Amino acid sequence: MKRIRIGNGCGFWGDNLDAPVRLAEAGQLHYLTLEYLAELTMSILAVQKAKDGSVGFATDFIAVLGRLIPVLKQQLGLKIVTNAGGMNPRVCAREAKEVVAQVDPEKQIAVVSGDDLLPHLDELLANGHTLNHLDTGQPLSSIRDKVVSANAYLGAKPIVEALKLGARVVITGRVADASLTVGPAAHEFGWDFDDAHLDRLAAATVAGHLIECGAQATGGLWINANDSTRLADVGYPIAEIAEDGSFTISKPEGTGGAVNIETVSEQLLYEVADPARYFTPDVTANFTTVKLAQVKPEVVSVTGGTANGVTDTYKVSAAYRDGFMSAGTLVIAGPNAAWKARRSGEIILEKLKQAGFTFAESNVEVLGAGDCVPGVVNASADPPEVVLRVAVRDPRKAAVERFTKEFAPLVTSGFPGTTGYTTGRPPVREVFAYWPALIAKSAVTPIVEVV
């Protein structure tokens, strides 16, 4: 029976650079997927592209692709599907083509775009697509002048089209993470996006969801990880999918990490709201019908994923300018480290107030005393040292810049045991606030082209 092996070698932009190469070398893959776009990545890429039309995509991918050339030469059937295109998939594809031309000038690179709504945003708003905030219900028009990016999450359909055109590398903009897996599976098994195939699309969505965060399915973040888990050699996940949608999760043999019921069930529910309704552009998947079984060491079979209908909307992720923020740290040693640190944070804000600066929002954290989950987790004893972290956000960049200059003085004017000021003034960054919305699928046109 035909089975398709899809491995995900990158869970976000910033993930390990060697993982895609190692996975492709050892994974006996048909497809390598690489996922680069977190919620916020698009706004950062949008601002980059606005300044310089030759950037605005996940540039790491071009370097990774270069390192994959020997593997692509050896494994002529291996295909790559990635959302590295970000806000500029065509430019990303042009650069990728130059790299791939070394091995295979015949093979095509396909681009999936159409997710970027910014060029048509006013037209969409004028046509009644109000893009109301999913939580507050406010219309996007209330922040229109501050919007830096607005992208619809496209589905697997255009990826299938791209693969049908014979592409060896498919580069997309914003696409639902799971669709990077659903696309290849639907293409290989000839699944249509109709009612008859919804359950299989849902099953493949489960597979995509499980592998989209890379090593999180294979031992990363596992509650019971310990030294024997060998996370330094963690293997990245492979979904081996059958025609009926059932699949296994595994990792290359001999690698570190772990694939067991615990790692897979933790990842199954990761960043899920209602497990019976996991919304993607392809299908609404029901994760509560999924059955997990350890079929052999480091291999878990996943069966029974089912569909719960399909929506007529795409999710939209927009971002808008929302002032500036900065966060700085100092280390304070004990005794009474936690108390001294908290007072030091207050002193920083007090001095700024004396200088005429108050902030829209500020936060003092004493890390080491439980402030990762403030007020919920408390230190059981007086820690020998803690990290003081102070953060502010404000519409005025100058105020935030002034804030960054108030850490160093405490090294001499603060409490004894104040140290750790070696990295200089903390950077100021612009805040791009997140605006989730929905849009009718009929208002968005996915575009597939070959470069």
Place this chain on the structure above:
Amino acid sequence: MPNVPLSQIAHGRSGDKGNHANIAIIAYTDAGFAWLKQHLTAEVVAAYFAPLGASRVERLEAPNVRGLNFMLYDVLAGGASRSLRTDTQGKTLALALLRMMVEWEEPTPPSSFSSRREEEKEKATRS
């Protein structure tokens, strides 16, 4: 009296959905899952995380993996894009919840005699 941390009964993982967080708590055993369903209510979790100021807490179930999934709405002080916290994405919330001290005793496995008796009793009530 609370005698064990929740981590003896369950494992879990947490993450973000915009300004909301989800915490999946997954029982190690069927008995543990039965306990979770009865005791780890949305109200209990909301009270535990009260200092974080969630607007509401919802509990959803994934019995196929012995899982309870808690949605904590508006709990991330702005979420990944604008929260001033270190843990902007709620990655540590599951670990915090698993620290909760609870009253629980590992059920002793029933002897074959008593379990057979239970089965018979069940049959009798069914018929």
